[in-house]
Amino acid sequence: MSNLSLIETARDFNRFYTNFLGLLNKAYLDTPFTLTDARILFEVGSHDGVSAAALVRDLQLDPAYLSRILKRFRAEGLIETSPDPADLRSQVIIVTDQGRETFEELGRRSNAQIAARFDRLASGEPEAAVSAMCTIRALLDPAAKPAPAIIRAHRAGDIGWIVQSQGRFYAEEYGWDLRFEALVADVAGKFLANFDPAKEYCWIAERGGVNVGSVLITNSGDGVAKLRLLYVDKSARGLGLGKLLVDECIRFSWQKGYRELSLWTNDMLETARAIYVKTGFRLVSEERHRMFGPEANGQNWMLDL
Amino acid sequence: MSNLSLIETARDFNRFYTNFLGLLNKAYLDTPFTLTDARILFEVGSHDGVSAAALVRDLQLDPAYLSRILKRFRAEGLIETSPDPADLRSQVIIVTDQGRETFEELGRRSNAQIAARFDRLASGEPEAAVSAMCTIRALLDPAAKPAPAIIRAHRAGDIGWIVQSQGRFYAEEYGWDLRFEALVADVAGKFLANFDPAKEYCWIAERGGVNVGSVLITNSGDGVAKLRLLYVDKSARGLGLGKLLVDECIRFSWQKGYRELSLWTNDMLETARAIYVKTGFRLVSEERHRMFGPEANGQNWMLDL
DNA sequence: CCGCGTTAGTTGACTCAGTCCACTAAATAC
DNA sequence: GTATTTAGTGGACTGAGTCAACTAACGCGG
Secondary structure, three states: OOOHHHHHHHHHHHHHHHHHHHHHHHHHHHOOOOHHHHHHHHHHHHOOOEEHHHHHHHHOOOHHHHHHHHHHHHHOOOEEEEEEOOEEEEEEEEEOHHHHHHHHHHHHHHHHHHHHHHHOOOOOHHHHHHHHHHHHHHHHOOOOOOOOEEEEEOOOOHHHHHHHHHHHHHHHHHOOOHHHHHHHHHHHHHHHHOOOOOOOEEEEEEEOOEEEEEEEEEEOOOOEEEEEEEEEOHHHOOOOHHHHHHHHHHHHHHHOOOOEEEEEEEOOOHHHHHHHHHOOOEEEEEEEEOOOOOOEEEEEEEEEO | OOOHHHHHHHHHHHHHHHHHHHHHHHHHHHOOOOHHHHHHHHHHHHOOOEEHHHHHHHHOOOHHHHHHHHHHHHHOOOEEEEEEOOEEEEEEEEEOHHHHHHHHHHHHHHHHHHHHHHHOOOOOHHHHHHHHHHHHHHHHOOOOOOOOEEEEEOOOOHHHHHHHHHHHHHHHHHOOOHHHHHHHHHHHHHHHHOOOOOOOEEEEEEEOOEEEEEEEEEEOOOOEEEEEEEEEOHHHOOOOHHHHHHHHHHHHHHHOOOOEEEEEEEOOOHHHHHHHHHOOOEEEEEEEEOOOOOOEEEEEEEEEO
16 A cells, blocks of 8 residues: 555645646636537547447546437547448447547637636746656656567666665565565665676666666675566566576576576565475575564575586 | 657557546446545545535536535535635535545545555566656646645655666766765765764755655764755755755754754755855865766865854 | 625526436357 | 447436625725
8 A cells, every 4th residue: 555645635736736737627618519429420530430439448438428428529520430331330430520620620719728728837837747748657657558568688777776665565475574675775885886797787678768677696605696686567567577587597607607506585476486495495494583574484495516 | 739659648648548548437336426526525635625616627517517416515514615705606615524534535545546556566667657647747837836845854765766866967967977976875874773862963855755855964064064965956946945955954953052063065956056155155265176977076065053 | 884796605407417127239258 | 140239319307506686884084
């Protein structure tokens, strides 16, 4: 569960924006269209040939209601419909010239309105606002489909991100205390401080500019590599990123001449364990511990390379 | 007139958010309240003693409509009204205990809804979304006053945040390499690992649920406290947070019986230096170094307590 | 103090956006 | 070939929101 004051702030913003959009939409009162009419007209105007069913889905309308509105639009000569040859139940909607004119007129008014709003801002401010809008949209719009994940080496800030995300995750999920975050900070910090590019590496999985996963290989000496801090963020699970990161580690360790790859984990991390099993690791030992508060079962795994 | 594609993007966002809010507001269908009811109840619940006229103004409602809704609320025992002694035309609206319960229940549901939405996001993304919301609000809402910052002790994830934000900031701003982030991780990690609540502390400045600043006090022994990792995020500068954090440190160090407070900084950090001077620190030594790549001027400062 | 324009709030009368249900026809699953 | 799902439509309704007309209190100028 996210931070409460974060949520309060978001609610506050939503109240504000409800109001703001309400004001903007009042402008449709000058025209014979309701907000819903305008949304439909916009959708039809910008995606020529949509079906009514698609509109119902995208705009979350009642089919009967939409049907009536389309009927009215048809009567007013704004659109024409014809059955879809590929599916005779369905019909494709196309805008007439007059419909297009109306659509564009609505667009002009809407633009003018926003332009008027933006005109009151200082230079650079509209850009800042729009960029913030894009941020929100990318985060909250499920249809703005997530960019594909990529895996790359670590950069400034990434080690901190590892500490933060894991510290927070294990605290929220398993009630581990700050000693765990301390351990992560220690491991990650030492990795960075003594980083040996010839034998060590840090992979960061990133999606749309946001970090969503990580893993480290550190040198334990004696030809043993250690896989550490494997983590995939909640938002990116089920994409096979964990497996991908572990595969990277195995390939890297083999290539750098390590003899063995070892790792330490805790048994409640089922998904991780499944990956270790699948990639050929074997369990060498386990011990119960209370290193971070609640009791847990630490496990050492090993892979011969 | 602003850039056209900027406006198009803003319109696009508005369409998306109209939809988004529409979805959120569907949830009120579970309750006997409409969106308008909920907005009114929220306003009344959070500003006890408002007048109907104020509601009409703030929520842009029809007075007749509001009057009827208030009448209903009164009948249901959610609110009570009494004439305003200062203006007998007007009436003050106060919520009854039952009304407050309802108000809080609505709040809980609304929170849960947003929490559910946020749960699908990656760690750090809710913060990013909310911070973008604040940006928009600050720009578009003439009445918006920035959320007040609060200063609190550290929690899970905060130490990682310190490492990440400073690692990234110094890399971007001054081109410092990963050795700096390693140093921060080391300092922060050791702080957490050896944390002694009797002599040490970490303050996090938070605004609207987003971390915007930090500072640590660590024990250097011999009655010397060390102020470390002072940082205020770009988005929150100019609010005096840096001064506030340093003041906290001084008060804490004095109270815990330290003799001296020392710190290490670099001279290109003008704002920080100004704070140190103002709070009575004196420069004891400086040396040029290349610890993090580019040449810099490290300084040791000291304050007698 | 009186009139006159204004503001706070209320009631009556209405309308029209949006919903629910039942139905037809085509498509798809089994 | 039958059963189930999906696309679209019309009938019937409801209730959120609007508009106009009203009362009562305020406040300003003379």
